[in-house]
Amino acid sequence: MFKFIATYLKKFKYKILVYLLMAIFQWGSLLLIPVIISKYIDKVFYDKISDIRLIAVFIAIILVWGISSYLVTFLLNLICNYLAHDMQIDAFKHIRKSKLKEINVDNPTVMTSKINNGAFLIPAFFLNTGVQALLSIIGLVIILFVMAYINKLVLLATLIILGLNLIVVKLFKNILNKINYKLQETQSVFFAALNNQITNIKLVKTNVWFNEVEEEIENSFDDVKVAFMKKTKVDNTYKVLIESFKYISTLVLLLIVADGMLKGNTSVGDFQLIYSYSSIALGYLTTAIGIIPSYHEIKTYYSRFKEVLDIPREHNGNMIINEINNISVNNLTFGYDNKNDILKNITTNFEKGKLYILKGHNGRGKSTFLNVVLGLYEDYHGEILFNDESIRDIDLYDTRKRLICKVEQEPKLINASVLENLIYGNENYDSEYLSYLINKFNIPALDTIIDSKSDNISGGQKQKISIIRSLLKLHNTNNSLLILDEPSSALDKKGGELLIEEISNIKEDNIIIVISHDELFEEVCDEVVSL
Numbered sequence: 001m002f003k004f005i006a007t008y009l010k011k012f013k014y015k016i017l018v019y020l021l022m023a024i025f026q027w028g029s030l031l032l033i034p035v036i037i038s039k040y041i042d043k044v045f046y047d048k049i050s051d052i053r054l055i056a057v058f059i060a061i062i063l064v065w066g067i068s069s070y071l072v073t074f075l076l077n078l079i080c081n082y083l084a085h086d087m088q089i090d091a092f093k094h095i096r097k098s099k100l101k102e103i104n105v106d107n108p109t110v111m112t113s114k115i116n117n118g119a120f121l122i123p124a125f126f127l128n129t130g131v132q133a134l135l136s137i138i139g140l141v142i143i144l145f146v147m148a149y150i151n152k153l154v155l156l157a158t159l160i161i162l163g164l165n166l167i168v169v170k171l172f173k174n175i176l177n178k179i180n181y182k183l184q185e186t187q188s189v190f191f192a193a194l195n196n197q198i199t200n201i202k203l204v205k206t207n208v209w210f211n212e213v214e215e216e217i218e219n220s221f222d223d224v225k226v227a228f229m230k231k232t233k234v235d236n237t238y239k240v241l242i243e244s245f246k247y248i249s250t251l252v253l254l255l256i257v258a259d260g261m262l263k264g265n266t267s268v269g270d271f272q273l274i275y276s277y278s279s280i281a282l283g284y285l286t287t288a289i290g291i292i293p294s295y296h297e298i299k300t301y302y303s304r305f306k307e308v309l310d311i312p313r314e315h316n317g318n319m320i321i322n323e324i325n326n327i328s329v330n331n332l333t334f335g336y337d338n339k340n341d342i343l344k345n346i347t348t349n350f351e352k353g354k355l356y357i358l359k360g361h362n363g364r365g366k367s368t369f370l371n372v373v374l375g376l377y378e379d380y381h382g383e384i385l386f387n388d389e390s391i392r393d394i395d396l397y398d399t400r401k402r403l404i405c406k407v408e409q410e411p412k413l414i415n416a417s418v419l420e421n422l423i424y425g426n427e428n429y430d431s432e433y434l435s436y437l438i439n440k441f442n443i444p445a446l447d448t449i450i451d452s453k454s455d456n457i458s459g460g461q462k463q464k465i466s467i468i469r470s471l472l473k474l475h476n477t478n479n480s481l482l483i484l485d486e487p488s489s490a491l492d493k494k495g496g497e498l499l500i501e502e503i504s505n506i507k508e509d510n511i512i513i514v515i516s517h518d519e520l521f522e523e524v525c526d527e528v529v530s531l
Contacts (some may be wrong), residue, residue, distance in 0.1 A: 031064035034276035042269035118305025161184035323479030360531035411466035
């Protein structure tokens with residue numbers, strides 16, 4: 001974990017250096033304030049004078065403390081947010097190039113929770129909890145030396161209290177770690193259930209599944225409740241023991257110092273200093289000891305974050321191709337769980353200049369077949385060739401980016417204007433061709449903002465946007481592959497005819513594969529491939 005976070009901390013080393021300097025000023029100021037007050041009390045009590053210099057020093061220290069405290073908080077938030085952003089970006093970059101089959105194991109909400117919790121809490125632990133614990137240990141050592149100088153019995157009592165606290169922490173360490181992990185897992189499942197209800201709210205309302213979704217949420221919350229109650233009981237027991245030691249130790253220290261005052265060995269100022277330092281020391285002790293359960297808790301967040309980063313990367317070749325003239329599929333077999341094969345010994349060919357209809361009953365794996373051909377799933381048996389080259393050798397990121405266009409059955413649109421959705425992913429598009437497609441498919445109100453769920457436009461408009469986006473990309477290059485998954489399912493008859501007309505115009509220079517039960521496509525297709 002230390003090596004992992006160090007790679008991120010190095011990026012902001014100068015900001016972190018300033019932050020550490022300010023943290024030291026803040027810490028040092030708090031240690032000096034009781035000393036100045038102690039000296040001032042002795043001056044007033046024994047010398048009967050009010051030392052203006054001590055007052056000036058006190059004011060200066062307060063100013064240093066105030067400025068440094070502001071900068072510590074500001075820099076901590078700034079750096080932690082920068083670090084969290086970098087960690088989130090790296091995690092999602094990894095996901096984008098990880099095996100799709102492995103990504104789908106986790107609920108999206110659970111995976112996002114793992115990333116966000118780790119990204120925000122791990123940097124905060126090292127920069128805040130870790131730094132404060134280190135300064136607390138140093139401060140505790142300084143205070144012990146001061147107390148030993150004033151009264152050695154105070155030092156002995158403090159060391160005994162420290163030992164008892166460490167025993168308590170040792171006893172609770174593993175218990176806290178297991179309980180924290182269990183709570184985080186159950187919370188993630190609960191949040192996923194809440195997210196699913198919001199995501200599927202239209203379906204819930206349509207079918208009036210109010211009782212069903214409520215039962216699902218209640219069941220997942222029951223697990224959270226049990227885990228939370230266990231954590232609360234253990235946390236409270238731990239805190240009560242620690243606080244008990246704190247108050248008992250304060251009483252012991254006061255009794256020892258009071259005895260010294262009665263014997264004339266301790267001044268009034270020393271009494272005030274020991275009283276203040278005993279309170280600060282116990283705070284330091286709590287912070288220093290608290291690093292242990294905090295460390296185990298953050299290890300849990302790190303483990304969950306690493307689970308995302310440990311998702312196996314997908315293979316991607318390095319061969320660059322500039323056209324797709326033919327696709328050969330030989331004895332293709334594939335299944336999601338490596339037990340039940342959805343695709344079995346499929347052999348077929350696709351050639352440039354032809355329109356293919358992919359047919360088969362529901363559940364026969366038509367969409368899966370195309371996803372495997374595109375290289376989205378690599379754990380297949382058999383052979384897939386582009387231009388007689390295995391796709392395992394080809395740079396499929398480059399190929400899919402430049403040469404492959406796909407119209408999804410359920411188009412995914414972004415929360416932006418209609419125009420921005422039309423050109424999304426097309427950096428160098430032909431504006432004249434775009435205008436032609438917009439007019440042909442009758443896309444109105446280009447400045448309309450599509451909401452996050454695309455609920456403010458019709459299914460037909462969504463499908464048209466996806467179709468135009470793919471055709472616009474295809475227009476930049478020839479000898480490419482166009483895949484359309486049920487492209488006319490939300491189109492009216494005229495829209496379907498316009499689509500067929502357009503793909504017929506571009507068929508000569510491309511391979512076009514359509515999944516459809518629409519008879520209009522069967523009438524114009526060159527071949528039917530049955531699965």
